Structure formats: structure tokens, C-alpha cells
Amino acid sequence: MNEWRPDSWRLKTAKQQPVYPDPERLDKVMRRLAALPPLVTSWEIERLKSQVAEAATGRGFLLQGGACAESFDHCQPDVITAKLKILLQMSLILMYGLKRRIIRVGRFAGQYSKPRSEETETRDGLTLPSFRGDLINRQPFTAADRTPDPDLLLEGYQRAALTLNFIRALVDGGFADFHHPEYWDLDFTRHAPRASEYQRMVQSIGDSLGFMETLAGVQPGGLTRMDFFASHEGLHLLYEQSQTRQVPRRKGWYDLTTHLPWIGLRTSDPDGAHVEFFRGVRNPIGVKIGPETTRERLRELIDILLPDNEPGRLTFIHRFGRDKVETCLPPLIEEARAAGKTVLWCCDPMHGNTEPTANGLKTRRFDNILAELEQSFAIHADMGSVQGGVHFELSGDNVTECIGGARGLTETDLARAYKSQVDPRLNYEQALEMAMLIANKTALTTGRA
Ligand code: PEP
Ligand code: CO
DSSP: OOOOOTTGGGGSOOTTOOOOSOHHHHHHHHHHHHHSOOSSOHHHHHHHHHHHHHHHTTSEEEEEEEOSSOOGGGOSHHHHHHHHHHHHHHHHHHHHHHOSEEEEEEEOSSOOOOOOSOSEEEETTEEEEOOOOTTTOOSSSSHHHHSOOTHHHHHHHHHHHHHHHHHHHHHHHTTTOTTOGGGGOOGGGGGSTTHHHHHHHHHHHHHTHHHHHHHTTSOTTOOOOOOOEEEEEOOOHHHHHHTEEEOTTSOSEEETTOSEEEEOGGGOOTTSHHHHHHHTBOSOEEEEEOTTOOHHHHHHHHHHHOTTOOTTOEEEEEOOOTTTHHHHHHHHHHHHHHTTOOOEEEEOOSGGGEEEOTTSOEEEBHHHHHHHHHHHHHHHHHTTOOEEEEEEEBOSSOOOOSBBTTTTBOGGGGGGGOOOSSSOOBOHHHHHHHHHHHHHHHHHHTTOO
8 A cells, every 4th residue: 555645645536626726826725724723633533532432332322413514604603502402402312312421423613515416517508616515615606606716715714613612612611511401402492392201301311410420431520511523524635634734742643624524425435535535544534335335345445444443443324225224234234343343333314315305405204214223223233233323414493304203394394494505404303303212212122211
């Protein structure tokens, strides 16, 4: 294998990268980003890696969630707190049901670039580059807006920094304190179909806080808050490279744009630039796998990305769809086992269950999402493997993008509050309900109800 450097990925085929018309400006921006402070630190990254290692062996559970595409406009206090609130509420429910420590990882503070199936978009005879996310170009359909702009990399870095700063300040200030779950109530908590069930859970958790403190792995008396980590798809390799550094007293290189970057399905070729880049950084990383991932390909990814079987290093985020998970997942679990390696298996029940509606929107059905999750839990249990996490696209708002759930959203409801730039998200109530169903189901199957 060639020697790794932060830019050795340039020797490989890099899919999904923007073409900048002004290389000089791009160079300047890259130098500026390289000189600015990192967004996260190696201490945080190592802490997350050891927590992922615990989840991989069934002593913890990864809850990863957020928007499909984060936009610069999401850098607003209400939007950020709504996201934290739903992740906190879901993690409380999951902790209650799974009896495992929950690791909260947001798809935020950098989820600004998107893979696209088409390089260009044509409207009324005019062809322009596709919109690739706020980090790269702008959504309006004009040549100026769609031209990749390096200044957006700086703006993305700044928005990510502002977002992380607010989250850290909230957490340090007591917002995520277990003793005050009422801080996380959203306006409509009281009206959600399962609100009373949630309130009962909160009550019961409050009653046994000492017990929960032990479970959370924190010394009794020391449990004051829950941490958050950040993640995004590591799609734009120049952006990732610009903040990839060596740090004092540690070996190797860290990608300091985020804690847990993941490689998307479309860029997961073992011989491609993305796998080359991420093999060389010390972060815990995720790789999306889907129905087209063969045993051979999984083995190659494991060989390249997890050569030393480092605990917590590699998470496979599987997204097969409800009809395929039963045939696709077991051989891959067997392959990882045959390789003698421990990975974290995280179920993304969203991306394999996307479907178009009659009026051209993308949606997902609550029942399909739940069905893939349930099958996935059952397959891992049957095979003596560990379902160590879940990955959702969700919103802390009352959007109408996915069909179903206790309120029975239908296709006609979607028009009311469909706000996603790309993929449909579970809304607040649907996300809460999903967490409760997972928690109840697992409690039942493990006899812990
Ligand atoms: C995503 O997570 O938004 C995404 C594009 O997923 P995938 O790479 O699995 O298609
Ligand atoms: Co998506």
C-alpha cells in the first residue's frame, strides 16, 4: 500500500468533488482553514472512540441523528436546541429500554455537503451544476449560485464553530442535566400521542436516578449532564484535509473537523479517494453499506480501515431497506466475524426505505423504517452479534416529511411542512415514538419489560 499523507487521496479517483473555477482562491481558503483552530480536539475524539468500542460489544449504544442536509440557516439557537432536545429525549427513552449507556452523536456542525446522483441539473433547456450543499454552492438555479465557491468552505467552518460553541455552552451550563428533563420539553410535547407515556418514563427515571447514574458509567453523584458528539459525511476531501493535523503527544493524524466522520455509500469504493483519506486518520469512522456491498468488499474495507482491530475505530452503518435486510445483513456479519474483527453495527433504517410520492416529493414510511429496525435487532440477536446503534434522519420540528406514525400522517399531509433540502426526516413526534417502540420491543424480547 502507498504511504499515507493528508493529501495522498489525490492519487486516487475522488468521486463527488466540486470543480472550482478559481484555484488560487481555493488555495488561499485552504491555507486559511489550515491556520484556524480545530473544530474539535483529539481528547474528545479519543473519548468517543472508547465509547464506540463499548457499544460495539454491547455495553453502550450509539444514537446518531440529525438532518440529511444541514443548511447554514440551521445555525440558529432554536433549531439547534430543538435538535438537542429530541436527541436527549430519545436517548433517555433508549437508555430506559435498552439498559445501556447511550452515546449521542448529531449529524450537525458540518453536515453541509451532499453526494448527488447527477452532476448537473437541467431546467428549461439550461444546464447547471447540481446543488451539492451549502458548503459547496448555492441552491438558486443561476450560474453564479451553482458555481462552487471556496468562500463557502470558510463559512461552513464558521457555522460549524458557532454551532459547536453553543452546544458546548448549553451542555456545560446544565441544559443536558439528567435531573432536569423538563428543559428538553418542546412546546408540543404535551400534545404528542405518546406524551403521557414519555412523562411516565421521565418520572420513573427521576425516581431511580441513582440507579441510572450507575448505568451511565458515571460515578454516583457525578451525573450532571449528557455529552454530545458531532458527525458528518466526510464527502468534501479538501475540507477534511484542511483540518487534518498532528497533535502534541499523540501518534498519527486527526481529522479535526468533526468527531465521527463517515464515508457515504457512493464514495465507499475501497480503491477510491475517500477510503484512502480516512484510512490515515485516528478518528472513529463510519462507512455506509447497502444491498450492493458484497462480502469481498466488506472484507476489503475491514482490511484497509481496521488493520489492527483497534477498538471503536470502525462502524458499519447498514442501510438495506425493509425488504433486503434479511438477506443482505447476515452474510456481512459472518464476514466480519470471519475476519476476526470487532466493528460496531449501526442500523440506518432511513436510506433504504426512500420512495417517491405521486407529486414528486421523497418520503419514507414510518412502518418500513420500524420494520427494518426490528428485523435488524432480531438478526443480530439470532446471530449472537450486537446491534450497537441506530442512525436516523430526524428533525426537532413538527415537519411533515415521513408518512405514518401515531398521528397517521398521509401523503396529502406532506405538503404542509415539507422543509428538507434532500431526504425526508422523522418529525419530533415520530422520532419520539420510534424510540419508544425500540425501547419497548427490546425490553420485551430481553424480558426486561
Ligand atoms: C445520507 O446519510 O444522507 C446519505 C446520503 O446516505 P447514503 O450514503 O447511505 O446514501
Ligand atoms: Co440522507
